[in-house]
């Protein structure tokens with residue numbers, strides 16, 4: 217049996233049917249080139265019969281010089297009672313000038329009767345003569361058998377006759393669509409195997425949706441049953457809850473099922489590819505995404521971190537580098553000596569597990585976590601804590617006090633911050649204004665330090681997050697602030713916790729400045 221698969225990406229068509237997913241023509245062109253570089257075999261670019269954006273995408277796409285992938289335009293079979301050559305939608309497909317045309321047709325008799333409102337025989341004719349007409353235009357035609365699994369369970373004989381109609385018309389592939397996404401693994405396996413037995417594995421593909429959370433699982437079942445063309449979308453974007461996620465499918469196919477495809481050689485680029493799509497879709501990457509998520513190989517439990525550094529596969533199902541990811545160690549109140557040592561190593565510090573200071577460091581860490589501190593996104597605060605316990609802490613300045621005033625006047629809101637501190641023996645007293653209190657405090661603090669530490673000019677705040685802890689205590693709740701700062705070369709995170717949101721922000725701000733000074 218050949219283990220080689222064809223990978224068919226439908227992010228630009230079915231992916232954009234997902235709520236909140238929209239790509240401009242420029243985005244679509246960029247995506248097509250990126251997918252080609254990655255090595256997928258087919259890129260379904262859109263539905264030219266649907267909207268002018270997709271028509272204009274195809275007008276531009278035909279100028280692209282792709283190295284491997286074939287571009288496909290998507291549409292449906294002709295309308296009932298209309299000749300293919302008179303069907304406006306089939307005409308737009310031909311006019312797209314794409315080498316591959318994919319058309320969807322009905323399998324399920326309920327759809328034939330109640331949605332198309334036509335006869336079973338006319339549906340078979342719609343499938344056969346639409347495919348034949350497009351093939352006669354010199355195009356490769358892929359037939360998407362919509363609701364194949366529901367249709368098969370309703371009337372297996374008719375479902376197979378729809379595929380025969382497409383095959384007679386000359387379709388290169390009969391893709392079985394699990395359109396409603398509700399089927400379980402055993403039924404998909406059994407039904408796909410029946411189609412493979414009738415038409416041969418080279419002729420059969422699968423296209424599944426994720427409505428039961430099984431989009432990837434049922435696609436793998438289809439492949440196991442013999443399908444050789446796999447449809448899916450990047451990051452699982454798609455109609456309703458999405459399509460089978462190629463980012464999860466590909467490593468499972470290549471690393472676990474012994475299958476291969478042209479893009480298998482580029483699997484190491486998978487994480488970057490996934491991030492690229494989220495970036496263009498303007499979505500926050502899912503840290504829990506299997507294989508490529510930030511947490512996919514992140515060890516929090518001390519016992520896990522300890523074992524994983526001895527034998528990586530003790531708690532990692534694959535080598536993360538195979539998909540472009542990496543192992544991370546998280547420090548929290550579940551950390552032990554190993555987690556701390558590994559985390560410190562990630563930050564460039566070699567900690568000896570046997571140091572007497574380790575116990576104090578772990579105890580303080582756990583006590584702080586109990587009070588609401590969290591260091592998973594605050595590496596810089598964690599670094600300062602280590603410095604304290606290793607006796608490496610340096611005093612860059614001594615703060616006497618700070619004050620913030622917030623005023624609303626004539627519908628304008630502004631904040632004024634005052635900072636008093638001593639730096640290199642010199643007393644500094646500065647005032648700064650900004651619209652928000654944290655911005656004002658940041659300015660006043662850096663103004664006070666500017667003369668002694670001019671390097672702080674390159675530093676800026678990039679992100680600010682507040683989390684209310686113990687939210688059952690209303691205004692009396694504790695607040696955790698996470699600040700992300702950067703200096704153009706590096707980004708670091710700090711944390712502050714207090715009963716007062718400004719004070720929590722001050723603590724995170726101060727850590728951020730101290731960390732930058734410590735680094736420079």
Ligand SMILES: CC(=O)SCCNC(=O)CCNC(=O)[C@H](O)C(C)(C)COP(=O)(O)OP(=O)(O)OC[C@H]1O[C@@H](n2cnc3c(N)ncnc32)[C@H](O)[C@@H]1OP(=O)(O)O
Pocket residue numbers: 230233263265266267292293294295296320321322331332333362395455
């Ligand atoms: C399973 C899938 O994901 S298939 C792809 C679904 N994607 C989309 O629908 C996105 C793009 N769609 C669109 O832009 C529009 O729906 C269009 C341009 C395709 C059609 O628009 P309209 O002509 O206004 O029709 P509308 O969307 O209201 O209804 C669809 C029509 O297509 C018919 N139709 C549905 N499937 C098929 C098919 N496989 N073959 C032929 N006709 C079909 C329906 O019977 C209905 O016609 P009717 O109302 O005369 O019975």
Ligand SMILES: CC(=O)C(=O)O
Pocket residue numbers: 230320360361362363393394395396423425
């Ligand atoms: C064709 C398609 O997108 C589906 O049936 O789900």
